[in-house]
Amino acid sequence: MHHGVAIGRVSEMSGVKVPTIRYYEQIGLLPPAPRTEGGRRTYGSGDLERITFIRHSRELGFEIDEIKTLLDLQDTPNRSCAEADSIARSHLAEVKKKISSLTALQNELERMVEGCAHGRVETCRVIESLADHGQCRYHGEL
Amino acid sequence: MHHGVAIGRVSEMSGVKVPTIRYYEQIGLLPPAPRTEGGRRTYGSGDLERITFIRHSRELGFEIDEIKTLLDLQDTPNRSCAEADSIARSHLAEVKKKISSLTALQNELERMVEGCAHGRVETCRVIESLADHGQCRYHGEL
DNA sequence: CTTGCTCCTCTAGTCGCTAGAGAAAGTAGG
DNA sequence: CCTACTTTCTCTAGCGACTAGAGGAGCAAG
Numbered sequence: 536m537h538h539g540v541a542i543g544r545v546s547e548m549s550g551v552k553v554p555t556i557r558y559y560e561q562i563g564l565l566p567p568a569p570r571t572e573g574g575r576r577t578y579g580s581g582d583l584e585r586i587t588f589i590r591h592s593r594e595l596g597f598e599i600d601e602i603k604t605l606l607d608l609q610d611t612p613n614r615s616c617a618e619a620d621s622i623a624r625s626h627l628a629e630v631k632k633k634i635s636s637l638t639a640l641q642n643e644l645e646r647m648v649e650g651c652a653h654g655r656v657e658t659c660r661v662i663e664s665l666a667d668h669g670q671c672r673y674h675g676e677l
Numbered sequence: 678m679h680h681g682v683a684i685g686r687v688s689e690m691s692g693v694k695v696p697t698i699r700y701y702e703q704i705g706l707l708p709p710a711p712r713t714e715g716g717r718r719t720y721g722s723g724d725l726e727r728i729t730f731i732r733h734s735r736e737l738g739f740e741i742d743e744i745k746t747l748l749d750l751q752d753t754p755n756r757s758c759a760e761a762d763s764i765a766r767s768h769l770a771e772v773k774k775k776i777s778s779l780t781a782l783q784n785e786l787e788r789m790v791e792g793c794a795h796g797r798v799e800t801c802r803v804i805e806s807l808a809d810h811g812q813c814r815y816h817g818e819l
Numbered sequence: 820c821t822t823g824c825t826c827c828t829c830t831a832g833t834c835g836c837t838a839g840a841g842a843a844a845g846t847a848g849g
Numbered sequence: 850c851c852t853a854c855t856t857t858c859t860c861t862a863g864c865g866a867c868t869a870g871a872g873g874a875g876c877a878a879g
Contacts, residue, residue, distance in 0.1 A: 541825075541826075542825090542826070543825065543826075552867090552868085553825095553826085554867075554868065554869085555866085555867065555868085557827095557828095558866075558867065558868090562866090571875090572875095573826085573827090573874080573875050573876075574826085574827065574874085574875080575825085575826060575827075575875075575876095576826085576827090584808065587808075588807055588808050591807050591808075592807050593866090595782055595785065595786070595807070596782065598865080598866090599865075599866070605804065605807060608798050608801075608804060609798065609804050609808065611798070612797060612798040612799040613797060613798070613799065614797065614798050615795070615797065615798070616793060616795065616797065616798045616800075616801035616803065616804065617795060619793075619798065619801055619803045619804055620790060620793045620795065620801070620803055622803075623786055623789050623790050623793075623803045624790050626786060627783065627786040627787065627790060630779055630782055630783050630786060631783060633779055634776060634779045634780060634783060637772055637775055637776045637779065638776060640737055640738060640772055641769065641772050641773060641776060643737065644737065644765055644768060644769040644772060645769065647765050648762060648765050648766050648769060651758060651761075651762045651765075653757070653758065653759060653762065654757070654758065655754060655755060655756065655757065655758065656750050656751065656753070656754045656755070656756050656757070656758045656761065657754040657755065658758075659750075659758035659761055659762070661758065661761045661762055661764075661765045662747065662750060662751050662758065662761055665730050665733050665734050665737070665747060666726065666729070666730050666733075666751070683845095683856075683857080684856090684857070685855095685856065685857075694836090694837085695856090695857085696836080696837065696838085697835085697836065697837085699858090699859095700835075700836065700837090704835090713844090713845095714844095715843080715844045715845070715857090715858090716843085716844080716857085716858065717844070717845085717856085717857060717858075718857085718858090735835090740834085740835090741834080741835070
């Protein structure tokens with residue numbers, strides 16, 4: 536009978552690297568995979584789904600702890616999804632903050648490189664901007 | 678005579694925490710500060726400028742290695758600022774990429790929370806979106 | 820049977836700090 | 850001068866989310 540696929544195959548299919556999958560198992564994000572006689576991990580389609588879920592969540596910038604909660608929710612579907620909603624919402628708020636912060640940063644950097652006359656460092660706008668916080672329009676975080 | 682101010686004072690003035698300043702010295706981003714008889718670090722106005730430069734650069738998202746290069750440039754002003762310009766430019770490119778990636782992410786998250794009917798997890802749009810990468814419009818990195 | 824690939828465990832390193840322990844130095848008040 | 854308090858010192862270890870490497874074993878094809 537065929538029990539499942541090897542870790543390398545799951546890695547290919549999910550796009551998550553082999554050591555990362557093992558790491559996820561180690562920190563309890565994945566259940567311990569059943570092993571072959573020789574001691575190798577085997578995975579089924581449920582595992583692939585779970586790993587894909589994790590990957591997608593990571594790509595979207597969720598932290599491991601948040602993903603743990605999300606996975607717990609997924610495992611017990613007969614519950615209100617208010618928690619998942621609130622996690623996503625607060626994450627969205629963070630993303631919005633990050634975007635506005637980065638946009639301000641972008642403007643500042645553009646000002647810097649536009650002002651550079653490509654001469655000596657002495658008169659370089661880039662260096663100057665970095666040295667003098669006062670003239671900077673960017674005062675965000677991140 | 679007065680040699681300079683203490684680390685706590687510099688920390689206040691620069692907005693960089695005390696252990697972080699010591700850390701910067703440790704990794705060679707700051708020169709070893711001269712010490713008092715009792716062995717405490719003392720700083721002058723040049724140091725304050727340098728630390729402020731570092732802080733500003735970090736706020737703008739430059740990495741320590743980039744800041745090292747930038748500081749080296751600043752120390753030898755009689756040189757072309759092409760390098761500083763190129764660092765800033767490539768950093769700007771990264772920031773732009775990040776912004777567009779995060780904007781796509783924002784849209785995806787908005788789709789997720791808007792679709793949530795606040796019912797059971799079974800039918801939760803948020804969980805569903807995360808489980809199924811196929812229906813996701815977001816395929817960026819970060 | 821041998822070659823070459825995948826897989827195993829384990830430890831240590833990455834980045835940019837941050838936290839804590841325990842001791843010594845400096846400062847203000849009595 | 851003594852005490853109490855604050856600041857600073859060094860040192861080690863921890864964070865998150867991996868990544869890299871050593872050294873060894875399993876396994877499939879020729």
